[in-house]
Amino acid sequence: MNDFNSKAYTGRDFANIFFEKKSEDVETITIQLFRDGFSFNTILCDSTDTSYTMHSLASGNYEYVIMQMVDGHPFYSKDSFCIKSEDAEVMAIKKLEKQIEELYGLVNVISRKQRLF
Numbered sequence: 001m002n003d004f005n006s007k008a009y010t011g012r013d014f015a016n017i018f019f020e021k022k023s024e025d026v027e028t029i030t031i032q033l034f035r036d037g038f039s040f041n042t043i044l045c046d047s048t049d050t051s052y053t054m055h056s057l058a059s060g061n062y063e064y065v066i067m068q069m070v071d072g073h074p075f076y077s078k079d080s081f082c083i084k085s086e087d088a089e090v091m092a093i094k095k096l097e098k099q100i101e102e103l104y105g106l107v108n109v110i111s112r113k114q115r116l117f
């Protein structure tokens with residue numbers, strides 16, 4: 001389905017989508033954005049644009065379809081990207097810290113029992 005190249009680069013809560021122009025005669029450029037399989041945004045770009053930045057994206061799996069109209073003919077590029085929330089990473093780190101504390105507690109119990117023997 002990719003008639004031209006595109007690529008998304010992501011940050012904490014944003015994505016930059018870069019794309020080639022199919023030709024110098026591009027009439028319109030639209031980007032349709034999907035999150036977890038559901039269409040939720042369509043962006044109309046200027047015909048001179050070669051990138052678009054989206055801000056304040058929630059964590060999830062995203063797909064996009066860029067359509068460029070040239071002489072009345074549509075050309076498409078499709079790709080996907082993922083936004084990972086820092087909150088999920090912080091929660092995972094806290095969970096690991098708790099597990100480490102529990103392991104240290106078990107080590108202390110075992111070492112006390114070994115001293116008794």
